[in-house]
Amino acid sequence: MDRNRDKWVEERLAALRPDGEWRANVSRGLSRLRERRQLNGNRKRRWSWMAAGAVAASLPLMAFPTTRAFAQRCVSVCVGQSNWVHGFLTRNASSAVPSSVLVKPTERRMAPDFALADAFGKPVKLSELRGKVVLLNFWATWCAPCAAEIPWFIEFQRTYESAGLTALGVSLDEDGWSAVRPYIEAHKMDYRVMLGNDDVAQAYGASSLPTTFLIDRSGRIAATHVGICGKGEYEADIRRVLDERQ
Amino acid sequence: MNACEDRLDIETVFHAHYERIARVIARVLRDPSRAEELAVDVLLKWSRNPGAQGEKASAWLYRVAVRAGLDELRREIRRSRRESLVRFFRPSPTPEDVRAAREDQDRVRTVLAAVQSRQAELLILRSDGLSYEELATALNLNPASIGTFLSRAEHTFRKEYIKRYGPQ
Numbered sequence: 001m002d003r004n005r006d007k008w009v010e011e012r013l014a015a016l017r018p019d020g021e022w023r024a025n026v027s028r029g030l031s032r033l034r035e036r037r038q039l040n041g042n043r044k045r046r047w048s049w050m051a052a053g054a055v056a057a058s059l060p061l062m063a064f065p066t067t068r069a070f071a072q073r074c075v076s077v078c079v080g081q082s083n084w085v086h087g088f089l090t091r092n093a094s095s096a097v098p099s100s101v102l103v104k105p106t107e108r109r110m111a112p113d114f115a116l117a118d119a120f121g122k123p124v125k126l127s128e129l130r131g132k133v134v135l136l137n138f139w140a141t142w143c144a145p146c147a148a149e150i151p152w153f154i155e156f157q158r159t160y161e162s163a164g165l166t167a168l169g170v171s172l173d174e175d176g177w178s179a180v181r182p183y184i185e186a187h188k189m190d191y192r193v194m195l196g197n198d199d200v201a202q203a204y205g206a207s208s209l210p211t212t213f214l215i216d217r218s219g220r221i222a223a224t225h226v227g228i229c230g231k232g233e234y235e236a237d238i239r240r241v242l243d244e245r246q
Numbered sequence: 247m248n249a250c251e252d253r254l255d256i257e258t259v260f261h262a263h264y265e266r267i268a269r270v271i272a273r274v275l276r277d278p279s280r281a282e283e284l285a286v287d288v289l290l291k292w293s294r295n296p297g298a299q300g301e302k303a304s305a306w307l308y309r310v311a312v313r314a315g316l317d318e319l320r321r322e323i324r325r326s327r328r329e330s331l332v333r334f335f336r337p338s339p340t341p342e343d344v345r346a347a348r349e350d351q352d353r354v355r356t357v358l359a360a361v362q363s364r365q366a367e368l369l370i371l372r373s374d375g376l377s378y379e380e381l382a383t384a385l386n387l388n389p390a391s392i393g394t395f396l397s398r399a400e401h402t403f404r405k406e407y408i409k410r411y412g413p414q
Binding site: 006008009010012013014015016017022023024025026028029030032033036037040142144145147148207208226227228230231 | 255256257258259260261262263264265266268269272273274278281282283285286289290293301303304350351353354355357369370372373375379383397400403404407
């Protein structure tokens with residue numbers, strides 16, 4: 001009975017699928033996003049100019065005791081409206097601080113070892129990659145944020161391979177190679193991709209995707225990134241770990 | 247552990263989530279271009295909300311997206327009710343009436359707009375393929391109770407559907 005009910009509701013809800021192979025138009029969305037951000041920026045700028053003007057106009061009123069209270073009220077309202085300036089400045093200041101997410105070498109834990117087969121059936125054993133810096137990415141073909149990161153990893157592998165970087169992808173697709181192989185070809189993933197399993201995912205605590213680990217030359221976890229990260233942050237971490245002495 | 251999404255710029259998040267968010271909203275609304283607009287609104291809202299940025303950014307985005315879709319759906323239904331009063335006096339069917347022949351979808355949408363928001367959110371996100379764990383994160387629910395919540399939501403949906411359109 002329960003199963004029938006699920007199926008009945010599922011069928012009704014399935015009717016809501018957008019027509020055919022409908023996909024949102026990304027370029028239209030992006031230009032809309034930029035337009036709206038520009039508009040918001042202009043609005044904020046206009047407010048701050050108006051607030052600055054009102055403060056300037058209120059200041060002379062401070063000179064007279066009878067108008068002082070009114071002027072003070074005007075200033076406090078205007079300063080309140082300009083709070084975004086404070087937010088803007090503090091946000092910029094915090095993002096200007098170089099992100100230091102690397103775990104100190106003395107506090108790093110060993111990365112759990114695993115042996116998985118890659119797309120060509122060749123075994124990949126993590127412990128055999130000692131001496132190299134490993135970028136280990138847990139991903140899946142259905143995971144949109146993962147797709148955004150993959151081109152970066154391809155680029156990192158090409159740029160830093162000679163310096164000792166090895167990028168590894170561990171796919172957690174339930175459909176196995178039938179889903180992963182075409183994806184690897186379509187996205188021209190030229191770093192090694194393996195099919196993961198629950199044991200490996202659990203050993204690394206990769207419960208959400210994407211999750212990426214940067215493993216130093218001694219096989220210890222130097223950084224853990226949960227969720228999609230900025231490309232620059234990955235690159236900065238990779239460079240720092242590559243520069244470390246073993 | 248580094249929850250990176252707090253330092254991401256909005257365009258990176260856009261590329262990572264826009265298509266899926268728009269698709270979730272498009273499931274709820276009749277007009278896909280409106281779904282695209284709302285998806286952009288959701289991303290802008292995300293960028294203005296420091297509390298939404300962090301490890302659970304994607305959960306936040308899906309939750310707000312499905313809510314935005316449902317709110318818009320309810321507005322749409324209210325609007326069409328008002329218009330149907332006007333249409334009563336019009337003799338011939340308009341192209342819009344013809345389009346309204348997508349009865350199935352409209353019925354499901356009407357029922358979703360009528361049931362509790364939390365239940366509708368649960369049903370939509372589940373039908374978009376989110377796992378129990380993802381549903382729990384997106385809707386701030388206890389993962390152990392998701393099965394119960396879902397089954398209750400399905401029961402309510404079925405009851406409301408039958409009340410309005412009879413057993414199918």
